[in-house]
Amino acid sequence: MNDFPLRLRLQRAALVALLLGLWAPFKVAWEQQISRQQDEIRYHGLVMTRELRDGLGQGLTIGVLAGMRSVVADIIWLNVTTAWENQEWFRMGGLINLCTSLQPRAPVFWDMGGWHLAWNASVAAMHDKDQPNELRRIKASRFWIDKGLDVYKRGIENNPEYWRLWRDTGMLYDQRLKDYPKAAYYYKEASKRPGAPVFLERFPALMYDKYHGNDDQAAYAEWKELWERLTPEEREMKEHWKEKIENNIRELERKLSVPKEKRIFPN
């Protein structure tokens, strides 16, 4: 039972309206500022699209709305592992898509997802007994490699600072697609990222070495650039492998018959 003199009730309503009314414009302005700040970090905010919602189902959608996006993504990711074990490749691909859509800024999904597709799925396709002939198998395997590549590349788009994605793409080009120039490019980018292991800086040059001896010029350019990039102290440091670089440069200089004045190691 609530009897309050009308005067007091109006007073209360007025006070409440005043407090909220003063706060509302500040609130909106502040929230806008925070959103802007955060979008820079998030890079790609999550927009709950129709496909995403369908892919998630009702329960998980509520989970996402309740702010448990990462946990939902993790749960879905566990299913990726199961799909891999059961060799359900298309289902796996769909789930990987879902996870990466939910958390585009979690590099692990792109990284592992790409790996599952480009390596596991493609190798399985290679040995797939159900395919009638070799050509079909190669085609199927190539299909999965392309899918994996796509995942890697989109992952790089979303997480350009994450060195592993660059490295893994490079590795894919290097070991499966045998496309050494591209591999060299990706390895180079990878070595520039924070946290990349030091030995990656040698990989571009090594790629050109591997390039069936067809492009000694490019190889030489790479080695030279590497040598020149290092400061005198760094050259002495063990991890920069001074001897190896030096040997390679010497050999290439000899092979390419670089005139003595232009050589780094004239003798």
Add this chain to the structure above:
Amino acid sequence: MIASLHRILIIGRNTLTEAVRQKVLSVLLVFALIQICCSIFISQLATPDLDAAGLFTEQIKLVKDAGCGAIGLFGFFIALLSTALLIPQELDKRTIYTILAKPVRRAEFLLGKFLGVVLLLALCVALMSLAFAVTLYWQESIGLATVEASYGTAGDWQHNAHATEMHDNDVAHIISQVRDPQLVEAILLIFAKIIMTAAIALLISTFATSWIFTVITTFLIYLIGHGESLARIYWLAHGAETTIWQSGLIGLIALLIPDMNSFTIVDEILAGHQVPWHDVLNLLCYANVYVIVLLAVSVVVFDYREL
């Protein structure tokens, strides 16, 4: 003024004592701690890292997500339930009459009860964070042990410079992911979100007739709050294009409902990305001011409430 704060503190401590001496709370807390610790076992279900590529990133990510998720979820429930019951319990048991017969202002009473809830939540979050830290450390030791094992089998690797480098790299990778100082930011943000939930529940409970109403309404506001940023952006950009009703409704959401989605920046922190401290402080200040506004309105509404 000092006397006023003193009374608020007394009521706050009393509320905390009451909550701590209740069994229900311990049960919830135990569940939370169990979940956090069990995330270790779930993490082992993730892709066993065959190569250096993932290097326990998945497992560590799982532990982090599950841990912070548990703190957020259980913290949310503890905040919601304990705050929703605050005033109705006092009214039902009529203990409020005895207190208000003493020289205590209603505002002091309300703020004191809220302070008790805040202290309770701080305690719970601290305990859960401790469990979280322990679990993370456990995951780290599993990871490191496995790395040692895998390198151990490759023969005499210490002398191979390349392998040493890789090994050190892997170890550093694991440790940097686990001992991420930004996790403190994450915990603080989760705490702020929980306190905001409590403040909303307090406001609703000052005029609600039953605690169930408070729980449901607060839960709804919490959910709508996650979409508030979309509503606000849409309203500011396209407000003039919609009908007056739609515009009014969306506008109402934008003006009154808090932006819960801004707290999901925690996901970024858990994914390992850099979130600068001053962004976090900005968000914490926003939450702080919002809570103060909610408390002020609660005090006004409660002052005029019939007992």
Add this chain to the structure above:
Amino acid sequence: MPTKIDLHRGGKPPKPVDSILGPGNKGGLGQIIFRRYFLENLIRQIPNSTAHPRWISAKNVIGERIDVVVDCFHVLYFPIGNRGTITKIKMMETSAMAAPPLAVETIGLTKRYPLTWKRKVLVALDHLDLQVRQGEVFGLLGPNGSGKSTTLKLLLGLIVPSEGEARVFGLPPDSLEARNRIGFLPENPYFYAFLNGDETLRFYGKLCGLSGTKLEKRIEELIDLVGLQNGRERPLRSYSKGMLQRIGLAQALIHDPDLLFLDEPTAGVDPLGSVQIRDLILRLKKMGKTVIFSSHLLEQVQEVADRVAIFSLGKKVLEGSLESLLTVHQSTQVLIPAEMTPGQQDKLRQFLAQDGVDEKEIRFTRPSLSLEQLYLRTVQNQPDAVPKDQPRP
């Protein structure tokens, strides 16, 4: 609005008010000694000039009612308004007995509850005019739902009146100063069940502003006073009803209030405990405190109260001192310590009839103990229980 000066018994000086002797003269009371004729006028109208400072009511030149104090040296102390000096006081009225400010005063106090379903209005309290003086023990009687609890809640500031005004020591009931001087024992004591006796008293004591050793000493005193030594360590949820009443009394008294509201103080308490509570009330009265209590146990009310008010359906139906209300006029009781035979009774009748007393209305009865006295005598082994009708010592 002039402020009141509180009279403190026991020598603690009141808070200083602005002095009229000049703006720089803070501290101490403003005082003025009136010109002689005016003073004599004043004194003539005060019947018993005793040594104690006394309140008298007066009106100032613009007709505002103010309270002034006359002390044993016939010096007037009066509160200063914002306007500075008040040079003339026109004595308009004095009370025959110097009237201390009323402990409780309600003027037209009304509380209505609208019943939204039935579109009717429930009048819980209907224009109550009540005055309780300081130092009185006042009983509120009436059936359930007659407005007693509503009155108490209004006087405690827990609810807001629809009409009218309530004042406690001249202050609004929801002010902190008023509540500092009030102690409240609720019906079905409402305390936190998870605290034990000590903690409860400590909690309420701290809320009243007590602390430290002073608080601890006070807790010891009260525990002794209400007799709760063996229960102080146990949580309140394990207390019996009687123990709850006791702890309730203790917390009501913790800050030594001047006014006590007791809602059904002896409900559910055994007769021995009842007697103890009754004695406590009388002791409090002797200390000068005011007690307002409501009870259904009419016997007990009769033993303790000075004045009572009877409520019914939200209205105060009857009010007055027990003596004036209960005395049956036009009759006399005589106690004869011997058994009278019918013959003796007739003789007495005739004797009185000669003086004009109506024979037929003379009744001879056997005096009897009250059940309470019998019980107490049995339980406490009191050989000299007093029969009911003997006048109180």
